[in-house]
Amino acid sequence: MSSSLVKNTFGKRKVGMLLATSVIGLTLTAPAVFAQANKTTAGAEKKTEAAAEVSSNSPLKIGFVNTEKILRDSAPAKEAQEKIEAEFKKRDEELQKLANSLRSKAEEFDKNVPVMTDAERSKAQRELADIDTDLQRKRREFQEDFNRRRNEAFSGIVDKANAAIREIAEKDNYDLIVQDAVTVSARIDITETIIQVLDKK
Structure with a gap:
């Protein structure tokens, strides 16, 4: 059939992964002179990396x-x-x-x-x-x-x-x-x- 029955959707965890990647990319470009900002960024980066790791380890739901x-x-x-x-x-x-x-x-x-x-x-x-x-x-x-x-x-x-x-x-x-x-x-x-x-x- 010409009409495809394939459906590929992004769940909430996929959006979380994309957001986490965006945050990491932004924090890597932050100026190094702001030491306090860097500490805050490092903490946020660890949290987002952990969230991304959990999300990537979640099994795909396939039908x-x-x-x-x-x-x-x-x-x-x-x-x-x-x-x-x-x-x-x-x-x-x-x-x-x-x-x-x-x-x-x-x-x-x-x-x-x-x-x-x-x-x-x-x-x-x-x-x-x-x-x-x-x-x-x-x-x-x-x-x-x-x-x-x-x-x-x-x-x-x-x-x-x-x-x-x-x-x-x-x-x-x-x-x-x-x-x-x-x-x-x-x-x-x-x-x-x-x-x-x-x-x-």
Whole structure:
């Protein structure tokens, strides 16, 4: 999907690290002639360095989201799938009828070919080829239209999923939420949480 489900947010501890670094940078440029100021600065520097060290030692909070599962199991995805299938049901039935007709004609041809003249056989073969070509074209158009319609519907669901992920990331202070991974622990999989949020919308 073009829309990325990756979220990288800075929690309060990250802001603390940035502020600590800024304070350290400023104190290093303070004039050396102010001895008292230097003592105060040194004390502040130690405190900010300690805060930065604690912050940097804090583990990252990471979550994983299975997009395929969201587009399969969430209520909006199921609703969209049912709607699309209903829209294309008539065309699908027409394709089935055409395929059945081709099969019947092919079976009839195989049955009668021993008693056909060369002209009759050539004519029947051309008719079968024309029906098959028409069937393949209609199947291709059907698949292209179906995929286009599905992509349109599901892109909206992906947008909603992205919004839900941002909401959860900010609410629960996630540092990183990823979409694809080779292996994932169930401990960091928040897909069901995202689906629950989507189902309520």
